[in-house]
Amino acid sequence: MDALDIRNLRKEFLFDGGRFPALKGITLSIPAGMFAVFVGKSGCGKTTLLRLVAGLEEPTEGTVGVRGGGAPLRTGIVFQEPRLFPWLTVEENIAFSYRSMGKRPTEETLSALIESLGLTAFRRAHPSRISGGMAQRASLGRTLLYDPDIILMDEPFSALDYFTRAALRDDLLHLWQERRKTVLFVTHDVDEALCLGQRIHVMDRGEVVRIFDVEDDYPRDIASMSGLKREILDAIGNGTCCGAHHAKEKAAEA
Amino acid sequence: MRRLSFFLPSFLLLLLWQAGSVFGWWNAFLLPSPQAVGETFLTLLLNGTLFRHLQASLGRVLVGTGLAFAAGFPLGVFFGLFPRGCAPFLPILDFFRHTPPLALIPLLILWLGIGEASKIAVIILASFFPVFLNTLGGVAACDRKLIEVGRSFGLSRGAIFRTILLPSIFPHVLTGMRLALGFGFRALIGAELVAAASGLGYMIHDAEMLSRSDAVIVGILAIGILGSLLDALVLKVSSRIAPWAFQEDDVHGRP
Ligand SMILES: Nc1ncnc2c1ncn2[C@@H]1O[C@H](COP(=O)(O)OP(=O)(O)O)[C@@H](O)[C@H]1O
Ligand SMILES: [Mg+2]
Numbered sequence: 001m002d003a004l005d006i007r008n009l010r011k012e013f014l015f016d017g018g019r020f021p022a023l024k025g026i027t028l029s030i031p032a033g034m035f036a037v038f039v040g041k042s043g044c045g046k047t048t049l050l051r052l053v054a055g056l057e058e059p060t061e062g063t064v065g066v067r068g069g070g071a072p073l074r075t076g077i078v079f080q081e082p083r084l085f086p087w088l089t090v091e092e093n094i095a096f097s098y099r100s101m102g103k104r105p106t107e108e109t110l111s112a113l114i115e116s117l118g119l120t121a122f123r124r125a126h127p128s129r130i131s132g133g134m135a136q137r138a139s140l141g142r143t144l145l146y147d148p149d150i151i152l153m154d155e156p157f158s159a160l161d162y163f164t165r166a167a168l169r170d171d172l173l174h175l176w177q178e179r180r181k182t183v184l185f186v187t188h189d190v191d192e193a194l195c196l197g198q199r200i201h202v203m204d205r206g207e208v209v210r211i212f213d214v215e216d217d218y219p220r221d222i223a224s225m226s227g228l229k230r231e232i233l234d235a236i237g238n239g240t241c242c243g244a245h246h247a248k249e250k251a252a253e254a
Numbered sequence: 255m256r257r258l259s260f261f262l263p264s265f266l267l268l269l270l271w272q273a274g275s276v277f278g279w280w281n282a283f284l285l286p287s288p289q290a291v292g293e294t295f296l297t298l299l300l301n302g303t304l305f306r307h308l309q310a311s312l313g314r315v316l317v318g319t320g321l322a323f324a325a326g327f328p329l330g331v332f333f334g335l336f337p338r339g340c341a342p343f344l345p346i347l348d349f350f351r352h353t354p355p356l357a358l359i360p361l362l363i364l365w366l367g368i369g370e371a372s373k374i375a376v377i378i379l380a381s382f383f384p385v386f387l388n389t390l391g392g393v394a395a396c397d398r399k400l401i402e403v404g405r406s407f408g409l410s411r412g413a414i415f416r417t418i419l420l421p422s423i424f425p426h427v428l429t430g431m432r433l434a435l436g437f438g439f440r441a442l443i444g445a446e447l448v449a450a451a452s453g454l455g456y457m458i459h460d461a462e463m464l465s466r467s468d469a470v471i472v473g474i475l476a477i478g479i480l481g482s483l484l485d486a487l488v489l490k491v492s493s494r495i496a497p498w499a500f501q502e503d504d505v506h507g508r509p
Contacts, residue, residue: 056405075406081399085400085418085421085422086498100413101413146407
């Protein structure tokens with residue numbers, strides 16, 4: 001069964017009186033429980049795709065939905081920055097989806113999640129008191145506790161240092177293997193894509209240009225995947241950049 | 255030790271005052287000595303006069319700034335949420351912002367009489383804008399990215415307002431309230447020019463009539479110290495209920 005069904009999804013942004021197509025009609029479906037990765041250069045439309053799936057933007061054309069109708073899609077997004085609420089403690093931030101409805105998660109659920117995120121010692125700390133890696137963990141926990149059908153992650157680890165990034169990647173895999181949620185994970189890092197994706201979508205200038213299914217078991221040995229890496233890099237293309245700012249520059253030159 | 259050095263400049267100022275009085279650097283009528291002021295202070299304290307005036311003034315400031323908050327806070331939120339619709343009203347508010355409350359006293363007396371109402375109105379006029387403008391600024395500065403987190407969790411507008419907007423403007427509103435209290439105290443003298451029979455402002459006017467500069471200084475000191483204490487109290491209480499607003503900015507460059 002597919003968790004997500006995207007049809008002819010198109011998104012145009014206005015700039016300087018012109019229209020810039022950030023997504024040029026994407027059609028794809030993701031089976032339930034899949035770890036799907038979207039990789040591509042900056043400006044190719046990855047964030048726009050996730051924001052449309054999350055319902056934070058309206059599509060210019062096309063639809064995002066579950067196949068055959070059904071209940072509306074419940075998505076949860078982990079942004080590139082942790083976006084924690086500075087007035088709440090780590091624990092209160094994680095429980096935000098409950099708090100905002102005036103409820104509380106059971107102490108058991110909350111403690112288990114906080115433990116699995118390695119945040120037990122910092123439960124009652126405010127966000128300004130914890131490291132960037134811990135903040136991003138808390139942000140992930142907040143989305144996990146919301147219990148969405150689909151978890152959307154927009155380069156969640158890209159602002160972190162190498163070691164923290166690797167550790168969080170492992171933690172994420174563990175959490176996913178326990179829960180088998182559908183994940184849409186966006187990155188510009190091909191190694192990260194290879195490490196995580198069951199299906200890797202390569203995006204370029206507002207389109208999904210290639211899709212690779214990766215059967216390898218986790219945890220993966222990236223070194224042994226150099227053939228696939230080569231293919232992905234080729235698919236990404238070697239133009240310097242894409243996107244509206246580039247189009248703007250071109251317009252300025254003309 | 256830190257506490258002691260904290261009050262060192264105040265102590266030196268006092269010392270200078272004392273020295274000037276002892277060595278006769280100025281006429282004791284223009285600035286009486288600390289002892290003379292201290293004695294007057296004790297007299298006024300012991301016969302209950304000071305306390306009576308203090309109570310009257312404190313009451314007016316609290317009621318005035320309280321009402322200023324009751325008006326300025328919701329208006330600031332409203333103007334912040336609907337900036338376009340509210341823009342045409344800004345010239346009116348700007349006009350009043352630049353009008354000294356004292357200049358309106360004659361009209362206030364005509365409209366409200368010479369009772370408490372016109373005195374409190376002067377304080378409201380002085381303290382409304384800090385609350386209003388800081389609240390407005392807080393709403394404008396509210397991080398859209400945090401609002402978006404609420405949207406991504408499917409929260410209603412009302413829930414986003416309650417759980418994200420209100421807490422995020424708290425530090426701004428607090429600053430507005432502290433400024434408002436300060437403005438309120440400074441407007442006291444003007445407010446109590448209006449046919450008052452009590453209040454520190456009245457006490458100062460009264461002493462002025464009698465050429466009692468020692469009593470004038472007692473009044474000034476009482477207002478300054480009372481204002482500072484109240485501000486410290488507000489800070490203390492709010493750092494208790496919202497400690498996060500007083501932690502220095504994070505070191506991780508997060509929004
Ligand atoms: N709100 C917006 N207004 C105008 N242009 C936008 C907006 N959001 C994104 N874009 C443009 O759409 C393109 C795709 O952006 P984005 O989805 O953020 O790319 P990515 O996440 O892959 O780096 C970029 O060229 C960007 O400049
Ligand atoms: Mg992006």
